[in-house]
Amino acid sequence: MSIQTFLDIALALLVIGVAVWTIVARDLFVAVVAYAVYGLFLALVWIRMYAPDVALTEAAVGGGVTGVLLVAAGKRLDMSAIDIDRQKPSTTLAILAAGCSILFAGVLMIVILSLPAPAPTLAPQAAAAASGPGAGLGNPITAVLMSYRSFDTMLEKVVLILAVVGVWSVGADQAWGAAPAPFGPDRPYDALVFLAKALAPVGAIIGFHIFWTGADAPGGAFQGGALLAAMWMVALMARLIELPRIDARWLRLALVAGPAVFLAVGIAGAMLAGSFFAYPSAFAKPLILSIEAFMVLSIAVALTMLVAGPPYRKGAP
Amino acid sequence: MTPAVLAALVGAALVGLGLYGLIVHPHPLRKLLAFNLVGSGAFLVFGMVARRGAAAGLAFDPVPQAMVITGIVVAFAASALAVALVLRLFATSGRVDLDPRVWTRPDDDSSTS
Numbered sequence: 001m002s003i004q005t006f007l008d009i010a011l012a013l014l015v016i017g018v019a020v021w022t023i024v025a026r027d028l029f030v031a032v033v034a035y036a037v038y039g040l041f042l043a044l045v046w047i048r049m050y051a052p053d054v055a056l057t058e059a060a061v062g063g064g065v066t067g068v069l070l071v072a073a074g075k076r077l078d079m080s081a082i083d084i085d086r087q088k089p090s091t092t093l094a095i096l097a098a099g100c101s102i103l104f105a106g107v108l109m110i111v112i113l114s115l116p117a118p119a120p121t122l123a124p125q126a127a128a129a130a131s132g133p134g135a136g137l138g139n140p141i142t143a144v145l146m147s148y149r150s151f152d153t154m155l156e157k158v159v160l161i162l163a164v165v166g167v168w169s170v171g172a173d174q175a176w177g178a179a180p181a182p183f184g185p186d187r188p189y190d191a192l193v194f195l196a197k198a199l200a201p202v203g204a205i206i207g208f209h210i211f212w213t214g215a216d217a218p219g220g221a222f223q224g225g226a227l228l229a230a231m232w233m234v235a236l237m238a239r240l241i242e243l244p245r246i247d248a249r250w251l252r253l254a255l256v257a258g259p260a261v262f263l264a265v266g267i268a269g270a271m272l273a274g275s276f277f278a279y280p281s282a283f284a285k286p287l288i289l290s291i292e293a294f295m296v297l298s299i300a301v302a303l304t305m306l307v308a309g310p311p312y313r314k315g316a317p
Numbered sequence: 318m319t320p321a322v323l324a325a326l327v328g329a330a331l332v333g334l335g336l337y338g339l340i341v342h343p344h345p346l347r348k349l350l351a352f353n354l355v356g357s358g359a360f361l362v363f364g365m366v367a368r369r370g371a372a373a374g375l376a377f378d379p380v381p382q383a384m385v386i387t388g389i390v391v392a393f394a395a396s397a398l399a400v401a402l403v404l405r406l407f408a409t410s411g412r413v414d415l416d417p418r419v420w421t422r423p424d425d426d427s428s429t430s
Contacts, residue, residue: 008320012327019331022350023338035350042357045327048320049364050376057386061393062357069393070350073400077346077407089341097340105333112325112362121370122380140379141386149383156387163394167401222386299390306397309404 008048015041032074039063052218053141056210060226061303068233069307072183137285138216145220146288150277154266157259157295160302164255168246171310177247180305181312184237196238203231211296215285221292225299232304246311251301258298262291321368328361345403345413349396356392360385 018038025031039062046055089097126140129148137143145153184192204227211224235241244251265287266277273280279287331354338351363381370378407413 004320008323012323015327016330016334019334019354022354023334023342028344028346031347031350035353038354039357042361045324045361046364049324049361049368051364051367051382051385054360054364054382054385054389057389058357062389066353066393066396069397069400070346073346073404076404077344077413088343094341097337101333101337101340104336105329108329108332108362109326112322112329112365115366115369119366119369121372121378123370123372123375123378126379127373127375140375141383144379144383145386148380152384152387156391159391160394163398166398170401170405220386222390303393306394309401 011041011044011048015045029071029074029078032070035070036063036067039067053139053214053220053223056218056223057226060223060230064230065226065233065303065307068230072307137288139214139218139220141218142214142220142288142292146292147279147284150262150266154259154262154277157262157298157302160299160306161255161259164302164305167306168310171312175311175313177245178311178313179243179245180308180310182236182239182243183233183308184239186239188238193238193240196234196240200231200235200240203234204228207231207296207300211292212289214292215289221295222299225296226303228296228300229303229307232300233307236304236308243308246305251305254297254301255305256298258291258295261294265291319368321365325362325365328358328365331355331358331361334358343414343416345406345415346400348415349399349403353392353396356388360388363388 015038018034018041022031022034022038025034040059043055043059043063046052046058123140126144126148129140129143137146207224207227209224210219210227211221212219214220214224232241236243265279269278269280270276335351335354335356335358338354339348342348342351363385367378367381367385368376370381372378403413
């Protein structure tokens with residue numbers, strides 16, 4: 001066995017170990033922190049699967065932004081965990097649940113080991129979408145997202161907007177239109193302020209770079225947008241800037257800009273290029289990059305507003 | 318065994334682990350963590366499918382990988398909505414029970430407020 005095999009097995013054990021920790025941890029907050037760590041280790045597994053684009057997304061969204069969301073929620077819910085622990089199921093039920101789960105995972109493993117060969121693949125079509133007429137993108141993943149399955153990608157942005165609407169609508173009636181509750185303490189630590197001032201500009205440039213380079217190399221609108229959202233959150237935690245009111249017009253325009261531009265180009269494609277979401281081959285790449293630019297904006301705003309939560313007003317129930 | 322198959326087996330184990338957590342943990346935030354474990358395990362299985370589909374000069378099939386990227390973002394959006402609902406439940410009632418019997422117990426005055 002080569003050294004890489006040992007590293008792969010060690011990484012697999014590490015991921016499972018951290019996952020077990022999230023499940024068995026006694027403390028709610030410990031479980032939440034373990035989950036954020038788990039997301040980062042999972043990104044390493046994705047690299048081993050020749051999926052750097054997924055690894056970037058997993059590290060930025062699955063580990064990073066989800067981590068912020070859950071840690072913030074875990075801190076606010078820490079008190080609620082005390083009296084709910086009385087409802088822990090009996091040992092018999094826990095053993096039964098463990099048996100069912102092991103059985104399920106076992107069947108899944110047998111299925112994985114007995115998948116048919118040769119494996120079905122859409123790689124030729126995707127490669128054609130990347131290099132064929134109407135694209136000219138070096139990154140096949142971006143070609144799939146923006147050209148081969150563009151309608152899915154557009155609808156996914158709509159899902160993000162629906163989630164933001166859902167989060168906003170669980171706020172108190174009296175708070176409607178106000179800004180969400182602030183991220184950080186009223187007087188942030190000096191170290192945090194310094195970190196935000198030093199990190200946010202650099203991180204924002206890296207975010208733009210990941211978006212721009214995504215046409216030809218690993219990266220793209222999701223990863224870049226998530227990084228920009230993270231930098232916005234760092235600045236919010238240090239109270240360098242404040243969250244916008246949710247009825248601000250620019251905020252709502254920024255939220256819908258991505259899918260709106262995407263849909264407009266798609267409809268124009270139906271008239272100019274012959275089919276819905278087809279790009280005229282002469283200027284497909286600039287068109288795709290400009291759609292992605294608006295998508296980065298919408299993704300960054302939507303992710304931040306999803307973490308920020310519903311509008312908040314002091315005293316409102 | 319290739320790294321991809323190993324990762325898919327890890328994914329299967331994660332699905333089982335998440336399923337167990339989903340059943341035994343009464344706290345909704347713990348259930349959400351467990352549910353996310355199930356989701357990421359399913360994504361890993363998808364990653365192996367992408368690796369198996371290597372063809373046309375690519376080391377992987379980009380279609381399943383693109384779907385996983387979409388899936389990660391949608392899973393985050395769903396988690397954010399779930400967190401908002403749990404926090405709202407806690408803010409209005411001071412508790413987060415999902416067990417309906419807790420809310421209808423006659424000596425429990427929080428169910429009427």
